[in-house]
Amino acid sequence: MDQRGRGQAGAPVVSFDEVSKVYGNVRAVDGLSLDLRQGETVAFLGPNGAGKSTALDMLLALRKPTSGRIRVFGGDPYAGVKSGRVGAMLQSGGLMPEVTVRELVALVAGFHPRPLPAGQTLQRAGIADIADRRVDRLSGGQTQRVRFALAIVGDSDLIVLDEPTAAMDVEGRQAFWANMKAEVAEGRTLLFATHYLEEADSAADRILVINKGRLLADGTPSEIKKRAGARRLSFRLDRVDETFLLGLPALVNLEIRHDLVQIQSADTDRTLYALLDAGYRPREVDISSLGLEQAFLAITAEDNRAGAAGQETAAPAGQTAGYTRQHHDQAKEMAR
């Protein structure tokens, strides 16, 4: 539809260069470097407290980095926001009460240099039916949609959303992403933070996994799954030899319960062949894809362990990264 330049060709829309934010002795964001290119839909994925919101705040010029540099459309973030090329919706962002939805959307439209018509914005955000309701008398999901309307009303080139579908039901979430895809189809760049993994998987074409303020992984959803050992091999085996199983190639994670063995593997074929070559004849062999959720948990768990190992000075030499043995109850805890 709209083909005007939404970003210079080649130049990143957003770039973080070794950005850190320190509060006291907490490194909320720790040496973060990344580039967003025009037209990408990027998910910022991480557990609560991973530093997602702090990173977005700095991107939107609400906070200043302790060190490092952020560029938005080649300039500083504040200039980017004030040029009207950025539309944002934060968890901490509020609405003006005592006015109607329509009045509010029209008002904020007027703050931008080349806004969408208010009526069109109401349609796109799915709030045309509540346009005459007062902003302070809406449900949580409706409020969320009004905040989304404010993020898109400026017809911005970059849209930043922090947990956009929090407080929405499943139906609302689906409708939201359908609308969002239409926005992105016009060449906009979208960055959204989420801890709904299926949301990152289905909506994003690139995922940045962040934990403890650091970037752990950057790739397409399928690359992220692969990186975490994203297939699961499970079988039953009498006389389980744990030491042998831990030595299987491509193994990322191992769980044993009685005779049931579950292996998370980066290459299930190789793992299985090695098992068979060693003369084992497992029963009820099953190979399945891991969802992004398990992949994500595996990556962050790996990171948390690496951090713990680092504090105890030395991890045993020769130990493969991400090579673990988990007790069943602990694994169950994590999967929750």
Next chain:
Amino acid sequence: MKATLALARTETLRLSRNKRYLIFSIALPVMLYLVFGKQASATAYGVQFKAFYMVGMASVGAFSGALTGNAQRISQERKDGWIRQLRLTALPPGSYVVAKIIASMATTVPSIAIVLALGRFYGGVQLAGWKWLAIGAAIWLGTMTFAALAVAIGYRFMPDTVQPVTMFVYFLMSILGGLWFPLSNGILRKIGQVLPTYQVTRIGTDVIASGTVSMTSIVTILAWLAGFIALAVLAVRNTAETI
């Protein structure tokens, strides 16, 4: 500038829809004037009581409107994240505060006009045309010092604390400033005359009595205005990273 004015228009609309605000800035002074305004024999500051009380009540309405409406809202909107949301738009910095002050000035006009009209037609105060305008303008501009204080309080305090703080300022400025009853010559007036509210009413009564205005009144009000603006700037700056 267009965006700032649009925001100011919306803020004005919101204030005029707010019952609490209308009670303090219009209903209360009107009611008090209806009850106490017609003490025909008394005098204060060299003018008839009904003229003094008209000036006093117009000042009460104007300054309490400028003070209470904005302080509470700014604090609440800071807490709710509306100010944060505005910072994410292309709205120029400072527009939010400017719009609040414009809205305050706009909604104060009818509250002053209503009380003055009451003085004229109910109290029977007779004045030359220019004096009406001078009194109205003096009260309007003088009480705007409190619009700056409201910004300072709104940015400095959380919503729960704003209420007692503004009430304290309201009673201090009304009673010690001699808006509800004139300050007799003595210790009370010595204290009261350093307050901007006292000086605003004195400008009003001096205009009525002699058509002149004392320099002391103007300097006192400007000094408070400068102080309140300094407080407001400090409060806004201190919260820049936490909004």
